Amino acid sequence: MDNSICQVYEEIQSLEEEIKLLAEKYEENQHESTFFSDEEIVMSIKSFQREFQGESKGRESPSDLKAELESLEADLSFLMKFTGIQFTSHSKKTVEKTRNRTVQKHRLSGNCHSLSFQLEFQLLEMQNKESVSAVITDLSIIMESGEDSDMSKFVSSTEERGNLLTFFRSLSSYAEWYEHRRCTFLHFKAKYPDIVTLPEGLLGDYIILRNPKLSGFELMIVWKIHIDEEGRTTPVLDLLTKVPEQVLQQKMATIETAPARFRSMLLLFGIETAIENLIKVVGLEK
Incomplete structure (x- = not known):
């Protein structure tokens, strides 16, 4: 029992001496002044820039991202003027998510010229090693086009087929x-x-x-x-x-x-x- 106590005491003394040495070394570093020449500072900055550019290779700069955003906004503005379609609200909710399968419920509303519309559908995305496929299901369309029987038939047909591209292309022409x-x-x-x-x-x-x-x-x-x-x-x-x-x-x-x-x-x-x-x-x- 006494031998164990002595061993512990020796270990404590050893740790205290190590801590003392580290503290003295720290104090010495604190009192030392290190000076760098202008050339050394410039070289350090250039080295840092090369490292940063290497890490950010493949990423776009803020100015590039801003230019890309402005280009996308201009394209969207052109499409809205060309088609007359404007979206006023959009919401989505994930109702199912697994490793290879995602189901989201979307709600859209907007207008095309003087006609308003509301859409609700589910988007099923299936992913495998080679590609990602998407299928629209449970499509529901509400159109404020009066008692137009032709439009009602077209909407019913589109809901059955789940073809949103055909709907928006035809809606633009009709509106x-x-x-x-x-x-x-x-x-x-x-x-x-x-x-x-x-x-x-x-x-x-x-x-x-x-x-x-x-x-x-x-x-x-x-x-x-x-x-x-x-x-x-x-x-x-x-x-x-x-x-x-x-x-x-x-x-x-x-x-x-x-x-x-x-x-x-x-x-x-x-x-x-x-x-x-x-x-x-x-x-x-x-």
Whole structure:
């Protein structure tokens, strides 16, 4: 027992002596002054820069990252102007994650010209040694496009197929025609307020032309926007007539051929000019 105590005591003395030596050495270093020449300082800085550049090889500088961000923002701005699509909100939630499989739930909302939309879908990502694949499932689309049966069919077809690229490409085309129709109706209503009537407002798909001096006489210009299940968009315009019986008897041939003549004007002069000419004819009718 005594031998053990002596051994411990000797070890403590040895540690104390070692600590004392280290303390003395530290004090000596503290009182020493080390001076470096300007050349040595410059060489040290250059060496540090080379090491830093070597460690950051493959990384972009802040100025490069800023330039890249500005370029991406410019591209995004161009795409929004070109397609008319703007996203107002986006949220995602990871509902499942394993080593090779990730499932995220996304919610998107935005507008394309004057049409708003909401999307909800799940994105399934599968990863293997060679590649990563992604599949969209459970797609749900809400469109504020009124009672357009064509759009409803297209939305249902897109939800079944889960093809977002087709949806956004077709939405851009459809919304552009939708906005063009709205602006055209607004233009003619403002220019000919006594002749042009919009029973369903600017978002309706037809306008009524009436001559205030001819009771019961009116022309209806119907402007549908047809979109098939594949997303192909086509404007379809036609003319419907409502004519008092006495006028119809006097100008039967002219009234009967009016729709065909209107369609011919559409092909020859375009939508705006065809409507303008028709409005002028109605306004001069006696």
